[in-house]
Amino acid sequence: MSEKEFLKIAAETIVNKDATGLDQVFKEAKSTGLSQDALLAAMTKGLDAVRLRLRDHSVSIPEFLLSVDVLRRGLNKLKLLKSPKKSSGKPVTIVIGVVEGDVHDLGKNIVTGVLQAYGYHVIDLGKDVSADRFLEKVKESRAAILALSTMMSTPLEHMRETVVRCKRELPEVAVIVGGAVLDQTIADNFGADGYAESAVTLPEEVRRIRGTSSISNLIEKD
Amino acid sequence: MALGKIVKSLRAGKLPPLREVPRPLLKTLATFAQVRGKFTRLSAVERVLTTFMHKEPDRIPVTPLVGAAGRNINGISFPEFSQDAEKAAEVFLSSYEFLGGDIVILMLDLSIEAADFGQDMIFPENSTAYPDHTNPVIKEIADYRRFEPVRLSESKRMKEFVRMCGLIVDRIGFRSMVTGFVFGPLGVLSMMRGAERLFKDCLNYKKDVIRACETITETLLEYVQAQCDTGVPAVTIDTLYASWNGLSKKLWEEIEGPFAREICNLIKRNKRVTAIHNCGHGIYFDSQIKFMEPDAISFAHLPDDCKTEQELKEKYGSRVTLVGYVQTPLLVHGTPRQVMDECRRQIDVFGKGGGFILAPGCEYPPNIPLTNALAMVKAAQQNS
Numbered sequence: 001m002s003e004k005e006f007l008k009i010a011a012e013t014i015v016n017k018d019a020t021g022l023d024q025v026f027k028e029a030k031s032t033g034l035s036q037d038a039l040l041a042a043m044t045k046g047l048d049a050v051r052l053r054l055r056d057h058s059v060s061i062p063e064f065l066l067s068v069d070v071l072r073r074g075l076n077k078l079k080l081l082k083s084p085k086k087s088s089g090k091p092v093t094i095v096i097g098v099v100e101g102d103v104h105d106l107g108k109n110i111v112t113g114v115l116q117a118y119g120y121h122v123i124d125l126g127k128d129v130s131a132d133r134f135l136e137k138v139k140e141s142r143a144a145i146l147a148l149s150t151m152m153s154t155p156l157e158h159m160r161e162t163v164v165r166c167k168r169e170l171p172e173v174a175v176i177v178g179g180a181v182l183d184q185t186i187a188d189n190f191g192a193d194g195y196a197e198s199a200v201t202l203p204e205e206v207r208r209i210r211g212t213s214s215i216s217n218l219i220e221k222d
Numbered sequence: 223m224a225l226g227k228i229v230k231s232l233r234a235g236k237l238p239p240l241r242e243v244p245r246p247l248l249k250t251l252a253t254f255a256q257v258r259g260k261f262t263r264l265s266a267v268e269r270v271l272t273t274f275m276h277k278e279p280d281r282i283p284v285t286p287l288v289g290a291a292g293r294n295i296n297g298i299s300f301p302e303f304s305q306d307a308e309k310a311a312e313v314f315l316s317s318y319e320f321l322g323g324d325i326v327i328l329m330l331d332l333s334i335e336a337a338d339f340g341q342d343m344i345f346p347e348n349s350t351a352y353p354d355h356t357n358p359v360i361k362e363i364a365d366y367r368r369f370e371p372v373r374l375s376e377s378k379r380m381k382e383f384v385r386m387c388g389l390i391v392d393r394i395g396f397r398s399m400v401t402g403f404v405f406g407p408l409g410v411l412s413m414m415r416g417a418e419r420l421f422k423d424c425l426n427y428k429k430d431v432i433r434a435c436e437t438i439t440e441t442l443l444e445y446v447q448a449q450c451d452t453g454v455p456a457v458t459i460d461t462l463y464a465s466w467n468g469l470s471k472k473l474w475e476e477i478e479g480p481f482a483r484e485i486c487n488l489i490k491r492n493k494r495v496t497a498i499h500n501c502g503h504g505i506y507f508d509s510q511i512k513f514m515e516p517d518a519i520s521f522a523h524l525p526d527d528c529k530t531e532q533e534l535k536e537k538y539g540s541r542v543t544l545v546g547y548v549q550t551p552l553l554v555h556g557t558p559r560q561v562m563d564e565c566r567r568q569i570d571v572f573g574k575g576g577g578f579i580l581a582p583g584c585e586y587p588p589n590i591p592l593t594n595a596l597a598m599v600k601a602a603q604q605n606s
Contacts, residue, residue, distance in 0.1 A: 057504060057526065060470035062421035069422070101349050106417045153554050153587035154349045181550045181587075189555065 006032065007042035014046025017066040019073055026077050036078050040119070043074045047117045055200040061110070064199075068113035075116060092210070095138050096147040097125035099162060101155030107179060108149040110199045115147075118203055131162040138166065138173055145206065148192075150179040156186075163190040174209045178202070224493075235395045236453040237267060240274075241493035252277045256576075266324035266398045274495070274517060274543050276576040282569050283324035284580040284602035285545075286595035290331075290350055290588035292317030300588075301345040304331060307382045311389035318398065321592065322599045326400045327458060327520075328387060329499070329585050335405055335442065336413030338377040339369060350588055359414040363423065366430035371440040380445050388452035401456035401497060402449035404442055404485065407435040408463045408478040424469055424477055432477055439481040446488055456495035458520070459485055464510050465502025466526060471509050479513040486514040497545070501584035507538050520545035522583025531571045539577050547583040548598060554587050558597035565601030573605075 006028070013021040022043075029039060050067040053059035059067075096112055098105050105127045115122045123141055125133060138146050146166055148159050163175050176194035177187050187195035194209045196202040224242050231238035240248065252275035255268045259280030264272070272279035293303045295316040302309040310330060318326050331351045337343045342354040360366060374380055383403075391400050405413075411434055412420045424431050449457055461482050464474045489496045498510055501522035508527060510519065519542050528534040538544065552564055565580055572578040580602050586595050 057466055060473070061467065062425050062469060062473070065418060065422055066425060101346070103344075103352050103355060104417075105355075106421075109418050152349070153550055154589040156554060157589070181554065183551045186551050186555055 003032070003034065003038070006034065007038060010039055010042035011046035011049070014043050014067050014071050014074075015049050017063065017070055019070050022070055022074055026074070039074070040078060043071050044117060044119075047071050047114070051114070051200055051203075065110065065113075068110065068117065071117045072113060091119065091121040092145065093121045093123065093141050093143040094145040094147055094206075095123045095125065095134065095141060095143040097129035097134060097149070098127035099148050099150050099155045100128055100130045100158040102150045102152045103127045104151035105149075107151060107199070111147065111149065111178065111196070111202055114199045114202060115206070118206075120206075131158065131165050134162050135165060135169060138170060143173060145209065146173055146175045147196075148175065148177045150181065153181045156181065160190045163192050167191050176202075176205060176209060227493075231453065234453070236391055237396055237399065237455045239455060239493035240271065240495055241490065249275055251275075255279060265396070267396060270324050270399050270579070273576045273579060276540060276543075278573070278576045281605055282573050282578060282580050282602050284599050285323045285325040285327055286317075286321050286586055286598050287327055287329065287582045287584070288317040288321060288586045288592065288595050289314075289329045291586045291590065291592060291595070292320070293588075294592075295320055300347060300349060300351070304345055304351040305379070305382065307386040307389060310382075310386045311393070314386075314390055315393055317592075318394065321595050322603075324398060325456075325579065326390065326394060326398055327499075328383075328390065328401060328403050328454075329458075330383060330386075330403070332405050332409060332460065333413050334379040334383055335410045335438070335445065337379045338372050339410070339414055339438070339441075341414050348589070353413045355416050358416055360411070360419075360434070363427050363430055366423070366427070366434040369434070369437060371437050374441075374444045374448055377441075377445075380441075380448075384445070384448045384452060387449050387454050391453040399456060399495075400454050401458050401495070402446070402452075402454040403458050403460070403499075404446055404449070406459055406461040406463075406478055406485070407438040407442060407481045408468075408474075409460055410438050410442070411435065412463070421469070424473055428473075428477065435478060435481050439484060442485055443488055446485055447492070450489065450492035450494055454494065456497055456517075457489045458497040458499050459489075459514070460499045461510060461514075462500055462502050464506045465500055466504035467502035471506050471526070474506065475509055475513065479509065482510075483513045486516065490515075499545075507534075507542075511538075511541065516542055518543040518545050518579070520581060520583075521547050522549070523547070531568075535572050535574075539572070539575070543577045543579060544572055545579045545581050548581070550582065550584055550587060553582060553594045554590055556594065558593055558600075561594045561597040562601040562604075565598055566605060569602070569605050 010025045054064045098108050112122050112124050166175050174193040177192045178196040184195045194205045196205045228238040252272045255272045256277040264280045269279040269283045292313045298309050333353050341359050342357045344354050345351045387402050463469050486496050496516045497518040498516045499520040503523045504526035507525040
């Protein structure tokens with residue numbers, strides 16, 4: 001089997017939500033001497049394909065979640081989740097969480113998986129997170145991006161307060177917001193740098209904010 | 223026609239179940255109301271009936287879908303609203319009297335049923351009640367088959383909700399149409415498992431999820447029957463996951479569809495109006511109509527098979543009454559003028575030929591002033 005065919009199979013394991021298949025790929029990769037970067041690129045390509053199918057609704061959220069799980073499994077095998085390394089410098093860190101007053105974390109969890117899949121170092125603070133906690137963690141981790149989520153209208157004031165405080169206290173940090181009750185206008189009104197309608201559009205929005213050409217933090221796309 | 227039942231309801235000062243009245247007679251009544259509406263103001267019930275029969279009333283009916291947002295009228299707290307039937311009834315009644323509107327939808331929160339299945343709850347002072355997801359009832363796959371149906375008599379929150387329905391129906395009388403509310407079995411399950419894990423289980427352990435839906439439905443049927451027994455003329459079922467935000471259409475039809483049908487059939491056997499509320503994106507109108515045959519669908523976004531509002535009206539406007547769909551962000555951040563403009567626009571798009579009730583796409587945001595709810599009611603009243 002050629003390297004190209006092998007990597008195609010790696011990508012397909014993500015598309016097909018095939019954890020066993022991925023395990024087999026990793027097992028064989030050892031003997032073929034494939035680089036970690038090549039494997040990661042192939043898996044990310046697979047997730048990209050699923051993400052685009054989620055955008056046109058030919059893939060459902062549960063199917064997408066399973067694909068993200070398989071990719072996470074692959075990332076764990078690559079030992080990237082805990083200490084992502086990039087040959088040309090430090091990885092971009094993103095602090096993410098659901099704002100105070102909201103515990104709906106499905107959207108945030110999907111987004112976290114996608115960001116990790118694209119090679120970002122994600123610090124997930126969970127749900128019902130106060131502005132103090134967000135800012136403390138951003139400072140401590142020297143994160144470049146703060147990502148805030150809410151599915152409810154009641155915590156919107158907490159979100160606004162977090163964005164305002166972050167822009168005032170840490171102006172170099174970009175803030176991106178998302179969630180069912182938000183739109184671009186509200187994001188603009190809050191003073192956020194970006195708005196992601198869903199996990200599908202998020203990588204492009206992060207790229208826009210960072211002013212880079214690649215949606216991945218680790219690999220250049222072909 | 224069960225004349226006896228109609229007379230009994232009327233004597234009790236309650237609206238009789240609309241489906242007890244033969245359809246041709248309802249149509250005649252609606253036609254009469256339509257003509258009368260050209261010269262005089264109709265009552266809320268006449269207005270809703272006319273629009274349900276797809277005829278144009280004197281003006282578009284409106285419901286501001288105010289739940290917890292109304293608690294500030296009487297200074298009632300979130301926990302009191304969630305747990306005390308008298309207090310909750312007071313909130314809904316005060317909101318109705320303060321704002322007006324033609325339908326009162328009794329949407330309290332989405333955790334009522336799950337709480338009675340043993341799900342730990344959090345009742346915050348400044349927000350709607352929600353399940354404590356750190357301690358879900360369904361921790362592992364085997365748990366889907368472990369829990370038992372809950373009898374209404376042994377329940378706490380469901381029993382209190384039913385009591386609230388009774389209090390409100392008695393006090394609203396003929397002034398407006400009151401609708402009960404039930405979360406679909408898959409929704410209840412998501413409160414007991416967490417949505418993310420449930421979604422994956424739907425694919426990997428479908429039979430276990432279906433078994434749990436069966437258990438939950440047994441309880442929901444008793445719950446819905448009790449709501450009907452209080453005299454509510456309509457019951458709304460929330461099937462959120464029949465949308466792009468939930469399962470694929472095929473999977474929803476396999477898992478929740480049959481149970482949703484069973485619940486709706488019970489509502490129909492009680493001769494009540496059946497409504498669906500689904501505030502998801504790209505909701506499956508076709509599947510939900512196939513399984514539930516509702517009289518009305520309350521929606522927040524265009525369905526998956528319609529690209530425009532006009533297409534939605536054309537495709538489904540004559541089959542169901544459309545209820546919606548003022549967006550939550552507009553209610554939170556828009557001025558009353560902007561809200562009224564949007565309401566007028568929607569009335570222009572959906573109102574022709576009846577079959578449209580103006581409403582927010584989802585519950586009126588609980589922590590904002592009632593100004594924009596008033597703006598919605600005002601917009602409908604001015605658009606006669």
